[in-house]
Amino acid sequence: MSRQMSIGAFMMRHGHHVAAWRHPDTDLLSNPFKVFREQVRAAERACLDAVFFADSVALTGAPSLEPLTLLSALAASTEKIGLIGTATTTYNEPYTVARQFASLDLLSDGRAGWNLVTSDNAAEAANFGREQHVAHADRYARAREFHQVVTGLWNSWDPDALVDDKSGELPYDPAKLHTLNHRGDYFAVKGPLNVVRSPQGRPVVVQAGSSETGRDLAAATAEVVFTAQPTLAKAQDFYRDLKRRVADQGRSPESLKILPGLFAVVGRTQAEADEKFAQLQALIEPKAGLALLGRMIGNFDLSGYPLDGPLPELPETQDGQRSRQQLLTALAQGENLTIRQLYERIAGGRGHFTVVGTAQVVADQMQQWFEQGAADGFNFMSPALPGGLDDFLTLVIPELQRRGLFRTAYAGSTLRSHLGL
Amino acid sequence: MSRQMSIGAFMMRHGHHVAAWRHPDTDLLSNPFKVFREQVRAAERACLDAVFFADSVALTGAPSLEPLTLLSALAASTEKIGLIGTATTTYNEPYTVARQFASLDLLSDGRAGWNLVTSDNAAEAANFGREQHVAHADRYARAREFHQVVTGLWNSWDPDALVDDKSGELPYDPAKLHTLNHRGDYFAVKGPLNVVRSPQGRPVVVQAGSSETGRDLAAATAEVVFTAQPTLAKAQDFYRDLKRRVADQGRSPESLKILPGLFAVVGRTQAEADEKFAQLQALIEPKAGLALLGRMIGNFDLSGYPLDGPLPELPETQDGQRSRQQLLTALAQGENLTIRQLYERIAGGRGHFTVVGTAQVVADQMQQWFEQGAADGFNFMSPALPGGLDDFLTLVIPELQRRGLFRTAYAGSTLRSHLGL
Structure with a gap:
């Protein structure tokens, strides 16, 4: 089978356009879980790799749900689609993050991904007893050690540690349980984790850093990178640079998937797409x-x-x-x-790759990026929900499938399997 | 309608008896979420007020799932039953706990409860960079301030803060959003919370402290107290003492519900119940x-x-x-x-009220405690799962319903409504 795209849907309460909530079709008062549930089920019917939720530990824009609780509820409402959530390394404890993602991973039968971020704004700092946000270098040093602890804890249990044997002293084989005993500059964490492995072994690690330090962290630790690239040329530069850094770490370049954000307004005709975009722009x-x-x-x-x-x-x-x-x-x-x-x-794509057009136009652009060394796939950013997502799923995805660039059915059941990791 | 019992089910991976996992009927290898889902749906069919999950931020006994992720997945799998989870005030940040419970509360349409605990063991401390656990007095002082911050954050949004008006600058009324600006001995938290209120207003606060300090904290802050009482006389003492402390705080005694744990082994005959208990005891x-x-x-x-x-x-x-x-x-x-x-x-009830007998025997005991000033209801602790829970739900609950002591249908949709709070 030829190389296929990985496609995620980057979900936001009302959509990514800054005026999305003012669109006539958005639903401001319903239970946001139930709104997301319908959208994520639609994404699953289209065989997307994953849904992705950003996060802020402060009020920025519209209030929403917290990602780990939301993704767990979505896990119970879906069967196959990957579930990627953001958790900051700046104001959390690694034992807690390791455990909640391991739990989401286990209850979803292996569909969790952790988007590792650092927190860089003052509103977040003020909710955690700090006068101002942590300096960049310090945040990244903490993030790297945080990742080391979390992945170490995810290795607490061998895949076959649970045994179906009721004659012994414990419901697991203690020789297959490992204590971490981490002592570093930021954390001392003994372990082991109290959640066993899921069918995908451990959650997928996702990152979005684009600074030098961020790229180095991603090259060392990430399996998926989500990135904002406005043009093909810039995306190619980023792709080449990051894959080189991955290779420099002794990793296979295929072990890290690069998914630029894609803000696409899709119409059945170019005029319809332009009109949809203009409608949103006029609402700013x-x-x-x-x-x-x-x-x-x-x-x-x-x-x-x-x-x-x-x-x-x-x-x-x-x-x-x-x-x-x-x-x-x-x-x-x-x-x-x-x-x-x-x-x-x-106002729409916030600097991400932006296309306004028919399914053919959008698919052409995606195919060009995918085939010319700019992307392993995309993280789709819907202009307004639910319409913008529906357009992408019902118009663009079938076009990509016709071109043999995207799956028509899930081959496996885990996020790691969808991503080919 | 006469006064009715509140009944919760205290869920544990394999059941509460120390040898539960060795019982022939327990399922050691299946996805624990799917195992719990069937049990919680059965508890909902029996109209129980809530399910309750304890927690430990270290491995103690069998590995399991983390409560907030598990309860969120269960929220998506049920419609009415309350969802109470434990989160420690010793190794968490109040903004994070407030937010995750608010999110569970919102996505479940008002069914969340937070069991506020302090952490007292060395294995937990070692996962959070501490040589030994925090001293009792310090833990409780921190817990009290933690509660103050969490409930303060839960008051960030007025019930009618979200507006269905797309003509303004924001999808909410900023006059109905409140900043906390907390500065205390342990925490500085600005707020506001970035999750709006659920239909029950805010999660129910649950506690289980039994020391002097623990009782004072409960009297000041709890809405439900879960307690281990081995005998009617001791339970009456505890009930009288705690309700008096609640009144001393200027609160109505009915604003706090006292639910002793109940470890009950139920059979269709006394001999069958005795035999079931003996089977478990022999497995220790x-x-x-x-x-x-x-x-x-x-x-x-x-x-x-x-x-x-x-x-x-x-x-x-x-x-x-x-x-x-x-x-x-x-x-x-x-x-x-x-x-x-x-x-x-x-080995079974760990010091909790224990009854081994028919539905009549168990209901008689429960009725006596309920009517003689020892309990407002019970938190049922199943010996082994799923059989022990099934026996309670299909034999004891109908007996309580026949006596007019327990609902036959949910009157409301929120945990607060089920509990009569």
Whole structure:
């Protein structure tokens, strides 16, 4: 069989467009679990590899559900689709994170993935007793040791440690249970974990760092990387660079899958797609546009600047948005954009690969990226829910299937199997 | 309608009897979520108020699932039954606990309960960078402030904060969102929480402390207390004492429900019940019995003492098992029990109210406790699963329903409604 794409759906409460919640079709009051359940079941019918939930340990935008509880409820509502959730290494304990993901992995029969992030904003810090967020280098050093502890704990139990033998002293073979005894700069964790392995062995590790430090961490530890790449050329550079770093770690380049985000507005005709996008763009509240842009350039308050004037000179941000800040500043200068034009440019895909068009147009672009060394697949970002996801699942996925680029049925039952890891 | 019992099912991987996993009917290898799902659905068909999961952040006994992920998966598999899980205040952050329980509460449409505990054993401490467990007084001071932060965060959103209005700047009314700004001895947490209220307003707070400090904390903060009481007289003392402390706090005594644990082995005849109990007792491995007894008297190693000799003089334990240690020492001395006889005595109910008999016998005892000021209901502890739970649900519950002591259908949809809170 020829190489196939991995495709995830990056789920957000109302969709990824900053005005998604104002779209006539979004449902503001229903139980968000029940709303997500229908969408994730649709993604499963389309044989997607996984759904993916971001996270913030503070209120940013609309309130939503916490990923581990939500994904566990979704696990009970689906059979095959992978379930990737975000948990920060900055304000959690590794025993707790290892355990909750192992538990999700076991109860879902091997479909869990952990998106390892560091926390870089002040609102999050303030919920955990800190005056300001942790410095970049310190966050990454902690993240690396955190990953070491979590994966060490996931190795507590050999796959055959549980025995169907009621004559002994314990319901498992103690020789197949391993104590971690970790002592490092940030953590001392004895172990073992009190959750056994799932059918996929251990949760899949996902990351999205794009700084130098972030890429090195990903090359050393990640199995999937989710990334924001606006153009084919930049995506190819990133792909080549990260796969090289993976090889430098002595790992096979295929052991890490690179999935750029894809913000796609899909119509049955180009005019219908354009009209759908224009409808969302027209719903942008200037304050919301400014707030989004301000967050993405390093939590800079733009409210004092004229909307139709240029982006001011910005101090270089010290937080995790540095590469995003550079990207947007270059974009504004290169195309001479006003503040309003710049936030309109990012209101949908936030700097991710963006396509507006028919299924053929979207599939052509995806195929080009996939075949020209820019991507192993994509993390689809729906403009507004549920319509934007339905369009992608019912129009683009069948087109990719016709081209032999995407599965028409799940071959296995675990996330690791879907991803070919 | 006359006063009715609240009844929960305290679920454990294989059952509460120390030899439960060795029972011929227990399932050692299946996915534990799927095993629990069948049992919890049966409890829901019998209209129980809730299922209850204990927790340990270390391996103690058989490995199992983590409560919040498990309960979320069970929420998606049931419609009405309450879902109570344990989370320690000793090794967690209040923002995280508040958020995960709020999320479970929202996705389950108002069925969550948080069993607030402190962690008192060295194995748990060693998974969180500590040489030994935190001292009793310090644990309780932290627990009280932790509760204050969690419930404060649960009040972040007014019930009507979400609005179905797409014309504004935000999908909620910012005047109905409250920032906590907590600064105390243990925590500084700004808030607000990023999860909105469920239909029951906020999760139910459950506790099980029995020390003086534990009772004071419960009187100030708990809505349900789960307690180990071996006899009617002791249960009456505890009930009277705790309800008095609740009144001293200016709370209505009905605002706290007291549910003693009930370990019941049920048969269609007394002989059948006796035989079922004897079958389990015969399966006790001496090492497992000794280990259980050692844990319950304050983590004291009894392996050097003759099984058929007396319990040695014990140093008074400094950890959370002090009241259990006193109870067991008094029992051994009062009845002149050997070590083996003592562990056999606790191998099932671990010091909880224990009844072996027909549905009539069990219901008579429950009715007596309920009507004579010892209990507002019970937390049923199944000897071995699934049989022990099935017996209780299909034999005892109908008997209680015939007596008008327990509902025959859910009147409401939330845990708070089931409990009459």
